[in-house]
Amino acid sequence: MVQSNTFPVSRRHVLQASAIGAAAVVVTEGTLPANAAQAATAASATAGPTALGASPTDLGPGATAPVRPFRLRDVTLGDGLLQEKRDRMKNYLRQFDERRFLVLFNNQAGRPNPPGVPVPGGWEDGGLLSGHWAGHFMTALAQSYADHGEPIFKSKLDWMVDELAACQAAITARMGDGGGGEDPEEPPIDRVPGRFGTGLRLNGPSRAQYGTLPQEAISQLTDFTIATWVNLASTQSWSRLFDFGQNTTINMFLTPRAGVAGNVPRFAITVSGSGGEQRIDGTAALPTNQWVHLAVTLTQNTGTLYVNGQRAGRNSNMTLSPADLGNPGNRWIGRSQYGDPYLDATVDEFHIFDRALTEQEVRSLLDSASGSTGGGSIAWYRFEEEDGSTIRDASPNGRDGGIVATQSGGSALWIPTHPGYLGAIPEDAVLRLGPPRWAVYGSNAATNTWAPWYTQHKIMRGLLDAYYHTDNQTALDMVVKMASWAHLALTVGDKNHPAYTGPITRDNLNYMWDLYIAGETGGANEVFPEIYALTGDAKHLTTAKFFDNRESLFDACVENRDILVTTPQTNPGRRRPDRLHANSHVPQFVGYLRVYEHSGDPEYFQAAKNFFGMVVPHRMYGNGGTGGNYPGSNNNIELFQNRGNIANSIAQGGAETCTTYNLIKLARNLFFHEHNPAYMDYYERGLLNQILGSRADNTNVNNPQVTYFQPLTPGATRSYGNLGTCCGGTGVENHTKYQETIYFKSADGRTLWVNLYAASTLTWAEKGFTITQETNYPRADHTTLTVNGSGPLDIKLRVPGWVQKGFFVTINGATQNVTPKPGSYLTLSRTWTPGDTIEIRMPFSIRIERAPDRPDTQSIFWGPVLMQILGNPGVGNYRELSLFRHLKRDGDYSHSAITHASTTAAGDLLFTTHGFTLRPYYIGDTQAASSYFRRVEPTIVFGSIDTGVPNHKRNDSLPNYDIPVSGVPSPGTDGPTFLDLVWDQAPFANHGQFVSTVTETAEAFVRAGTFTEAEKDLIVSYAAQSNKELEPASTWDVEVQARAQCTGANAYLSVNARNADKVPLTIELITPYGSRTVPGVAPGKAAYQAFNTRSASVSAGTAIVKITGMVDGTPVTAQIEAPYDATSC
Known part of the structure; x- marks a missing residue:
């Protein structure tokens, strides 16, 4: 065994680790054993930590569970949607210069940097979150190498590990210089007389160079106002009053003097550099040495610039807003994204609002600090501090900023407090989170902190993945040293600080983690149990438990008490906000499962399971995301919404991609222990919608092109980019590990679980099996599994919960007589022989999902895929659709309510309804x-029969929120409509069954006092008369076949549709490679077309054949899907 470095023993009791192992469990179809948690606990109590060896053992999620994952290298992707998204990200990883990540680490280590290599940018700019992207990038490189063994990924990764190892060694070597951990001296930055009270003097005689604001001060604003006073001390051009952005390409700024004719003030916003700026220019140059009030407002497409309360410029063609900037890493007062001079001026009363002030409100700011507005609703910086580098936020939101001071001279490298530290920020920025300083989140690099353990986790995770996927022993040695440092940091603590009073206590830890953002750990607790298992050193399991959030949340989740959102009166924590930050807490529960897997302590499993149930489905949007604002909340879209709030929390910029990244990890890890198909249903929803949708369908080698938020409001757009942000980092991971959940195996090797349908090949070397899956899912609804291998094996096929039209299975062409329940697994127990094939078809259908709190707010799905309605209905407006009049007795929306329109070149199906x-x-x-x-x-x-009776709603007391929503009565009187309840029972076997359902529903409405007896009788009478109206369209007798074949080196897709009916038909053949309509196809004749794919291969897919004929003088259209297999020429 390779031993970790030994560091001083902490005063904490060393917990004895239980041995961990695995036992097989039997899972029945569609059900969960009542004793699943107990069985999993027992399974986790029979084996010990694994010694280090030449061949790395992956001790990641599920390594000790009854159901376990395959290694990434055991599964390769085939052609299809997942591969397309993955390849774009791998191309970015190949091209991006990894040396950029080392610049900030070298700065902390005192090592030289190669000339001309910039920092990555965004949050990787030397600020308090610097370093996290290096970890994400290492994980992405490791995953990409595991995918196909491409050498470039390993060479880049090996170089990063070696360089980081040198940084770690250099930092620890400085311990011999004495000292360490001193509280940095606050720079003497005095305030000066302002317009009202005091102001901030930037540059000139002041040491204050520029101000920095927290991300929440600007990110995701649409309508806004920024207003402030400025007293210019010089006539320099192009200096910035403010500049918020990512770089010189993506930014918005206000300069008091543009370097153009007249030196007028200018506001500009762009996502395509200076050439794409949308501008508002003033009319005259601003004076120097006197106070001037400037304000910029934007509402919808109109931006206005005010000077001293008077309109000085207007642009009515603004299409950009701060939300289009993504998540700007640079949020500066007095500094430019370009190399322009720093602002030489005094600034006072800096307001940020989330709406456009009226002209009268802007003018009111001339008379007093807040005028008639009450102060900035997002942030309000008054500069009333006596001195120091913190800018206090006078709004209720606590969004303090910081001041960057000029340096008086070179400073010596800091001295570490504990050995083994590695980071792109000083160790002090981590230690100050705890006692005696209790640093809070903010932009002051000298005194604040920003999720320091989040950054530590990402680096450690990247090193562990480098070890697991590439057998990099240096990475393992480094992460063990980091883990030992972490143990000291969380036990001994900030021992060299002058105010140090002794070791960190459990109560101290609770106080640390019960804190917005600064206490965000990123799931740090998930790496330490693995390090324990790798080394046998029990202190690492102890360290994992240090991260327990036991101030309030952990115990509440064990007891299944939902306190994710509270009122001020019911808030149980000393420092926690009323609304918890979603992505701060989801990964904690991923870590709790890791503690459970390596300790067997059931309360960690119970906490994770119950927490997941609080989010899904009660806070889940259609795309799988969560988090957003609602009326009366505090303008922070990264926080959880109150339980059950979907329709009233659909935020302009909610659903943070990072959160879904962690939620699907949590669902996956829970499934290893409780094989509940609902976990996989959620995983598929999150993966195929928010995660796949988070990667732009373009190629970019300078930027990962992923989303931060995914707005869900009507007519919203997505912004792609995010180099340096948290969602950019998880984004490079998301798209390089798609294969991780397609297949699982039982611990005893007797069962294969097929969880996702994706083109892929599994090589199960230990069993001698290779499974090849050919499919174009989710663009198509069928898949073929080819088994190569011999012997008995149970293959469990996931039957998705959304299936409505059956789940059909054949083995070697023989139809299996099975009727599995949606939301279950179907087991095929068989002794397999090479070449056996399993064909699966699960016909997709249009289905409607209603928001639980407002049922008329709905989303449309095609199978597992959320379908968006293109176009913008206007600010605050929803598309309004009426669909029931199109339904027939089978309840199938796709027949006429929402119909297939066309197929993109990539094979994506497009639908149409109401002209959209x-x-x-x-x-x-x-x-x-x-x-x-x-x-x-x-x-x-x-x-078409209209009864004239209002389609009343059943009073289900909706919404019924646990936390009040401003302006929304709760409990309310909303609920599903009469027609909702009737059609929820579709399909109807015959018209009599339909009329019976209408009658029963109408009688229930009468009993509730919603309908009168007369209205009920009228409804039932019309329902009885609607037989012909509701009769499903005839199924035309047409024989359809689609086949991919080769002519020379070119692949063709041929579609043949023979009319076996007795009347002429119009037949339309629709494929990804073109379409053809043949009118008047006589009985016995066929419509045929061989479509040239202009390619040497064809992926498996589905051709659509639409058949139209006349019934009683009315055209009736039916649709048949014809699957075809992949082929290569």
Whole structure:
């Protein structure tokens, strides 16, 4: 065994680790054993930590569970949507210069940097979150190497590990210089007389160079006002009053003097550099040495610049807003994204609002600090501090900023407190989170902190992945040293600080983690149990438990008490906000499962399971995301919404991608222990919608092109980029590990779980099996598994919970007589022989999901895929759709309510309704689209028969929120409509069954006092008369076949549709490679076309054949899907 370095023993009791192992469990179809948690606990108590060896053992999620993952290298992706997204990200990883990540680490280590190599940018700019992207990048490189063994990924990764090892050694070597851990001296930055009270003097005689604001001060604003006083001390051009952005390409700024004719003030916003700026220019140069008030407002497409309360410029063609900047890493007062001079001026009363002030409100700011506005609703910086580098936020939101001071001279390198530290920020920025300083989140690099353990986790995770996937022993040695440092940091603590009073206590730890953002750990607790298992050193398991958030949340989750959002009166924590930050807490529970897997302590499993149930489905949007604002909340879209709040929390910029990254990890890890198919249903939803949709469908070698937020409001657009942000980092991981959940195995090797349908090949060397899956899912609804290997094996096929039209299985062409329940697994127990094939078809259907708190707010799905309605209905408006009049007795929306329109060149199906186009959510571009619509069904209709009776709602007391929502009565009187309840029972076997359902539902409404007896009788009478109206369209007798074949080196897709009916038909053949309509196909004749794919290969897919004929003088259209297999020429 390779031993870790030994450091001083902490005063904490060393916990004895239980041995961990695995036992097989039997899972019945569609059900969960009542004793699953107990069985999993027992399974986790029979084996010990694994010694280090020449061949790395992956001790990641599920390594000790009854169901376990395969290694990434055991599964390769085939052609399809997942591969397309993955390849774009791998191309970025190949090209991006990894040396950029080392610049900030070298700065902390005192090592030289190669000339001309810039820092990555965004949050990787030397600020308090610097270093996390190096960890993400290492994980992405390791995963990419595991995918196909491409040498470039390993060579880049090996170089990073070696360089980081040198940094770690250099930092620890400085311990011999004495000292360490001193509290940095606050720079003497005095305030000066301002317009009201005191102001901040930038440059000139002041040491204050520029101000920095927290990300929440600007990110995701649409309508806004920024207003401030400025007293210019010089006539320099192009200096910035403020400049918020990512770089010189993506930014928005206000300069008091543009270097153009007249030196007028200018506001500009761009996402394509200076050539794409949308500008508002003033009319005259601003004076120097006197106070001037400037304000910029934006509402919808109109931006206005005010000077001293008077309109000085207007642009009515503004299409950009701060939300289009993504998540700007640089948020500066007095500094430019370019190399322009720093602002030489005094600034006072800097307001940021989330709306456009009226002209009268802007003028009121001339008379007093807040005028008639009450102060900035997002942030308000008054500069009333006596001195120091902190800018206090006078709004209730606590968004303090910081001041960057000029340096008086070179400073000596800091001295570490404990050995083994590695980071791109000083060790002090981590230690100050705890006693005696209790640093809080903010922009002051000298005194604040920003999720320091989050950054430590990402670096450690990257090193562990380098070890697991590339057998890099140096990475393992480094991460063990980091873990030992962490143990000291969380036990001995900040021992060299003058105010140090002794070791860190459990109560101290609770106080640390019960803190917004600064206490965000990023799931740090998930790496230490693995390090314990790798080394046998029990202190690392102890360290993992140090991260327990036991101030309030851990115990509440064990007891299944939902306190993710509280009122001020019920808030149980000393420092926690009323609304918890979603991505701060989801990864904690991923870590709790790791503690459970390596300790067997069941309360960690119970906490994770119950927490997941609080989020899914009660806070889950259609795309799988969570988090957003709602009326009366505090303008922070990264926080959880109150339980059950979907319709009233659909935020302009909610659903942070990072959170879904962690939620699907949590669902995956829970499934290893409790094989509940609902976990996989959620995993698929999150993966195929928010995660796939988070990657732009373009190639970019300078930027990962992923989303931070994914807005769900009507007509919202997505912004792609995010180099240096948290979601950019998890983004490079997301798209390089798609294969990790397609297949699982039982611990005893007797069972293979097929969880996802994706083109892929599994090589199960230990069993001698290779499984090849050919499919174009989710663009198609069928897949073929080819088994190569001999012997008995149970293969469990996931039957998705959304299946409505059956789940059909054949083995070697023989239909299996099975009727599995949606939301279950179907077991095929068989002794397999090489070449056996399993064909699966699960016909997709259009289905509607209603928001639980407002049922008329709905989303549309095609199988597992959320379908967005293209276009922008206007600010605050929803598309309104009426669909019930299109339904037939089978309840199938796809027949006429929402119909297939066309297929993109990539094979994505497009639908249409009410003249609007619907497309899959996973398509990654910036088109405006709506994920939700409003259902408008004013009267009870049966086809074209309108009863005239209002389509009343059943009073389900909706919404019924646990936390008040401003302006929304709760409990309310909302609920599903009469027609909702009737059609929820579809399909109807015959018209009598339909009329019976209408009758029963109407009688229930009468009993509730919603309908009168007369209205009920009228409804039932019309329902009885609607037989012809509701009769499903005839199924035309047409024989359809689609086949991919080769002519020379070129692949063709041929589609043949023979009319076996008795009447002429119009037949339309639709494929990804073209379409053809043949009118008047006589009985016995066929429509045929061989479509040239202009390629040497064809992926498996589905051709669509639409058949139209006349019934009683009315055209009736039916649709048949014809699957075809892949072929290569």
